Amino acid sequence: MRKYLLLFLLLCFPFTYAQTADPEISISFENKELPDIFAEIEAKTDYQFFFDEDWFGLTKFSGEYSQTKVTEVLEDLLEETNINYFVKGQRIILTRGSIIYDRLPEGFLETREETAVAEEENQSADPVFYNDNEEQAEIVETVLIGKENIQSSRSTYKLSGRVISEKGEPISGLNILIPNQNKGTVTDINGNYEIRLPKGINIFETQALGIDKVKKRLVVYNDGVLNLQLKESFEELGEVLVEANARDNVRNALTGVERIDVAEIKNIPLVLGERDILKVATTLPGISTAGEGASGYNVRGGKTDQNLILLDEGVIYNPAHFFGIFSGLNPFTTGDISIYKGSIPAEYGGRLSSVFDLNTKTGNKEEFTGEVSIGPVTGNLSLEIPIVEDKSSLIVGGRGTYSDWILNLLEDESLEGSQASFYDVVAKYNHKFDNSDELNVSGYYSSDVFSITSDSLFSYTNRMFSLSYNKYFNEKHQGELVLTNSNYDFNLDYASDFNNDFESGYTINESEVKLKMKYFHNKAHTFNYGISGKYYMVSPGEINPGSPESLIEQVSIPEERALETAIYFEDNFEVTEKLLINAGLRYSFYTAFGSAQLNTYEEGLPRNDNTATGIENYDSGEVIETYGGPEVRVSGRYFITPTFSTKVSYNNTYQYIHTLSNNTTAAPTDTYKLSDSFIKPQRANQFGLGFFKNFDENIYELSLEGYYKTSDNLLDYKIGADLFLNENIETEVLQGEGEAYGVEFLVRKNKGRLNGYLGYTYSRSFIKLAGDFQEETVNNGEFFPTNFDKPHDFSAVLNYKLTQRFSFSANFVYQTGRPVTYPIGKYNFNNSEYVLYSDRNQFRIPDYYRLDLSFNVEGNHKIEKFAHSFWNISVYNVLGRNNPYSVFFVTDSGEVKAYQSSIFSIPIPTITYNFRF
Numbered sequence: 072m073r074k075y076l077l078l079f080l081l082l083c084f085p086f087t088y089a090q091t092a093d094p095e096i097s098i099s100f101e102n103k104e105l106p107d108i109f110a111e112i113e114a115k116t117d118y119q120f121f122f123d124e125d126w127f128g129l130t131k132f133s134g135e136y137s138q139t140k141v142t143e144v145l146e147d148l149l150e151e152t153n154i155n156y157f158v159k160g161q162r163i164i165l166t167r168g169s170i171i172y173d174r175l176p177e178g179f180l181e182t183r184e185e186t187a188v189a190e191e192e193n194q195s196a197d198p199v200f201y202n203d204n205e206e207q208a209e210i211v212e213t214v215l216i217g218k219e220n221i222q223s224s225r226s227t228y229k230l231s232g233r234v235i236s237e238k239g240e241p242i243s244g245l246n247i248l249i250p251n252q253n254k255g256t257v258t259d260i261n262g263n264y265e266i267r268l269p270k271g272i273n274i275f276e277t278q279a280l281g282i283d284k285v286k287k288r289l290v291v292y293n294d295g296v297l298n299l300q301l302k303e304s305f306e307e308l309g310e311v312l313v314e315a316n317a318r319d320n321v322r323n324a325l326t327g328v329e330r331i332d333v334a335e336i337k338n339i340p341l342v343l344g345e346r347d348i349l350k351v352a353t354t355l356p357g358i359s360t361a362g363e364g365a366s367g368y369n370v371r372g373g374k375t376d377q378n379l380i381l382l383d384e385g386v387i388y389n390p391a392h393f394f395g396i397f398s399g400l401n402p403f404t405t406g407d408i409s410i411y412k413g414s415i416p417a418e419y420g421g422r423l424s425s426v427f428d429l430n431t432k433t434g435n436k437e438e439f440t441g442e443v444s445i446g447p448v449t450g451n452l453s454l455e456i457p458i459v460e461d462k463s464s465l466i467v468g469g470r471g472t473y474s475d476w477i478l479n480l481l482e483d484e485s486l487e488g489s490q491a492s493f494y495d496v497v498a499k500y501n502h503k504f505d506n507s508d509e510l511n512v513s514g515y516y517s518s519d520v521f522s523i524t525s526d527s528l529f530s531y532t533n534r535m536f537s538l539s540y541n542k543y544f545n546e547k548h549q550g551e552l553v554l555t556n557s558n559y560d561f562n563l564d565y566a567s568d569f570n571n572d573f574e575s576g577y578t579i580n581e582s583e584v585k586l587k588m589k590y591f592h593n594k595a596h597t598f599n600y601g602i603s604g605k606y607y608m609v610s611p612g613e614i615n616p617g618s619p620e621s622l623i624e625q626v627s628i629p630e631e632r633a634l635e636t637a638i639y640f641e642d643n644f645e646v647t648e649k650l651l652i653n654a655g656l657r658y659s660f661y662t663a664f665g666s667a668q669l670n671t672y673e674e675g676l677p678r679n680d681n682t683a684t685g686i687e688n689y690d691s692g693e694v695i696e697t698y699g700g701p702e703v704r705v706s707g708r709y710f711i712t713p714t715f716s717t718k719v720s721y722n723n724t725y726q727y728i729h730t731l732s733n734n735t736t737a738a739p740t741d742t743y744k745l746s747d748s749f750i751k752p753q754r755a756n757q758f759g760l761g762f763f764k765n766f767d768e769n770i771y772e773l774s775l776e777g778y779y780k781t782s783d784n785l786l787d788y789k790i791g792a793d794l795f796l797n798e799n800i801e802t803e804v805l806q807g808e809g810e811a812y813g814v815e816f817l818v819r820k821n822k823g824r825l826n827g828y829l830g831y832t833y834s835r836s837f838i839k840l841a842g843d844f845q846e847e848t849v850n851n852g853e854f855f856p857t858n859f860d861k862p863h864d865f866s867a868v869l870n871y872k873l874t875q876r877f878s879f880s881a882n883f884v885y886q887t888g889r890p891v892t893y894p895i896g897k898y899n900f901n902n903s904e905y906v907l908y909s910d911r912n913q914f915r916i917p918d919y920y921r922l923d924l925s926f927n928v929e930g931n932h933k934i935e936k937f938a939h940s941f942w943n944i945s946v947y948n949v950l951g952r953n954n955p956y957s958v959f960f961v962t963d964s965g966e967v968k969a970y971q972s973s974i975f976s977i978p979i980p981t982i983t984y985n986f987r988f
Contacts, residue, residue, distance in 0.1 A: 333346075
């Protein structure tokens with residue numbers, strides 16, 4: 072019908088095609104807007120322009136033309152705009168996007184069959200018809216993309232752009248949907264997107280947790296750009312640490328997920344003024360440490376080695392400096408962190424308890440910027456360097472300590488000659504290709520050297536390299552190829568006056584390749600799938616004489632090798648508007664290789680030196696043992712109301728690498744062991760149930776989550792075990808069952824002068840070591856508390872804003888004391904006196920609590936200034952609580968005496984200065 076109407080209008084009001092010759096003019100202009108330039112052309116010719124001034128922005132043009140045709144001048148001026156022009160006699164009619172046709176397009180009156188043939192031949196010269204005033208169910212903005220070109224025969228055009236927040240920060244992972252075309256794409260880490268759309272009308276929608284939805288009607292004429300600045304549907308926690316997407320906790324299908332905005336942790340009072348990303352994580356429910364100064368993190372009743380800590384996809388084995396007092400991860404270069412403690416996405420594997428997924432920021436591609444921090448014991452510097460404008464950048468960060476001066480001020484003779492130094496360096500190069508592909512290269516290195524006693528020097532290093540290439544296939548299909556290598560070295564040098572000095576250490580190295588794919592099928596289904604392979608090389612340890620006079624014999628534990636592979640598939644399925652299901656399946660496979668020499672033991676007897684019957688040799692590359700199995704990851708969300716949802720989840724996991732330790736807390740001396748024919752992989756099953764509610768337009772958030780977890784083959788040790796450089800470690804360790812359960816409560820206030828959150832966790836963690844023989848049984852084969860079982864854990868993180876520049880912050884922590892084994896008596900045997908100990912972990916050390924306060928001063932907010940400053944004046948452990956780090960017992964003159972050690976038993980004041988430029 073529309074074709075015949077247009078034909079009628081053309082016949083009734085025919086155009087006059089006879090036109091005057093295109094005149095030549097000479098004209099020059101500088102920094103002028105288009106309407107002013109058109110006025111000058113009108114003054115020099117007989118032409119008159121017709122247009123709407125609202126079509127033009129404030130862009131200014133400069134140019135000089137001599138004896139140039141008017142149409143050539145217009146072509147040049149309008150080339151980078153979406154404005155077309157039509158010359159009719161002495162009138163120049165401008166149109167936005169569309170073309171004024173002076174004749175009917177070829178095939179305009181063809182039958183539908185003929186039109187279909189033309190479309191198959193990509194002959195898409197039909198004009199675009201749309202009515203900007205037509206009645207719609209909802210009012211949406213119409214946006215014109217590109218400008219029509221009558222000579223173009225393409226069937227689709229490229230729409231690209233960048234999406235940023237109101238702060239100017241890129242929004243990654245934003246879903247861009249074209250529902251009328253059943254297409255979509257996702258913004259990358261820099262907020263960029265690209266999608267191909269057919270000519271004509273396309274409905275454009277955005278979806279992301281915590282971001283207001285946007286809907287537009289696009290009229291696509293040609294290739295074009297649509298940049299968006301979207302509002303966040305929440306307010307940040309003022310000056311507190313965690314940025315919570317206002318509806319994320321309600322809408323997401325995953326349970327037990329925490330996200331931390333690293334930029335917001337600067338006000339939290341932490342020891343010695345250090346911004347510690349992972350310490351902040353321990354204020355959230357379900358995440359704790361065994362004690363102050365302990366390295367490693369216990370998540371939902373799991374051991375410290377059950378956490379996968381990733382930086383740019385590469386594993387960091389020890390993310391701490393100086394026994395866990397300082398973080399090993401630079402807050403200035405870290406962009407965001409996601410912690411999965413309940414529902415673990417199918418792409419992750421190899422650990423039972425959690426995944427800490429950290430990403431290094433992408434450097435500024437437009438201008439050189441940096442940030443500096445100066446504290447009492449550490450300094451930090453980060454630089455963002457554009458390499459090729461709008462294409463590539465480099466970010467580099469480095470930290471170091473100058474803490475030795477504090478040790479030199481201490482008058483304790485036992486600390487004479489002590490030293491404590493560390494540094495870490497991180498760098499990331501990012502390059503964006505014209506076709507939206509992206510290359511990222513990251514590197515990380517850290518080094519610690521410390522000696523608290525005059526005879527022992529500890530040192531350890533982390534090294535990580537990561538290379539990823541993101542490939543954009545089309546608007547539905549994207550992929551990423553990742554190559555990583557991680558290395559961790561630990562060394563101990565012991566000097567003695569008794570000819571027993573030595574050097575000892577161990578190394579773990581792993582290399583991994585991963586292919587991760589994402590397919591946007593439609594609005595209801597988004598598929599993630601991929602494959603990975605990881606190669607382990609572990610040197611469990613060696614010891615060498617420290618000097619020619621040393622009586623220590625050289626011992627080296629043979630290197631262990633293994634390959635861990637996996638394939639996974641995951642579907643994020645929106646069943647209805649209320650029901651969302653995330654279902655994934657991962658299958659992992661593990662192979663331990665030779666060369667190796669393994670003992671054989673007599674069947675029916677416990678494994679020890681006396682029951683060994685021989686040695687079985689494995690050549691290099693020969694398979695020693697294989698393990699594997701399916702890992703199910705399922706979670707679902709159901710809306711009870713738009714602001715109230717319930718979620719359930721189940722996942723099972725495998726872990727093929729273990730730590731060997733008989734310490735009550737994690738320590739750098741813990742060594743690593745791969746699964747073999749004696750030590751089986753750890754396995755876990757976790758069930759979760761949660762309720763999530765937002766109040767008063769997302770001002771308040773409330774969540775209540777419960778979990779129950781069972782584990783098999785948890786590695787522990789026999790009573791009196793000797794784990795240090797033991798070639799037959801299978802004779803000293805035990806594997807048992809684990810059980811953990813808990814309830815996590817969290818309430819946040821996101822707006823107002825007073826904001827922050829309160830978190831409480833009630834949790835229990837047990838282990839059962841019940842072997843077939845007495846020496847393989849602990850506590851009579853009954854479940855008993857693990858070393859990190861802390862039933863009650865309460866945290867409060869609050870901030871009160873006096874003004875935009877001044878604020879107070881407080882951090883309060885209370886935890887139940889962890890379990891410990893006490894001596895309960897003495898007995899005589901063969902004329903010798905021995906100490907009788909209680910059942911393992913029968914008692915507890917005193918409870919832990921701590922209050923920290925800080926006063927924060929922001930620099931003024933003037934835009935035109937060299938640097939923006941920030942002062943943090945804080946006091947750690949204001950109450951001076953002498954929290955015990957550990958309890959130990961010493962026999963003195965036949966009497967058993969108990970002692971406790973503390974890390975920070977007095978208030979620690981700190982002043983830290985930061986500035987960004």
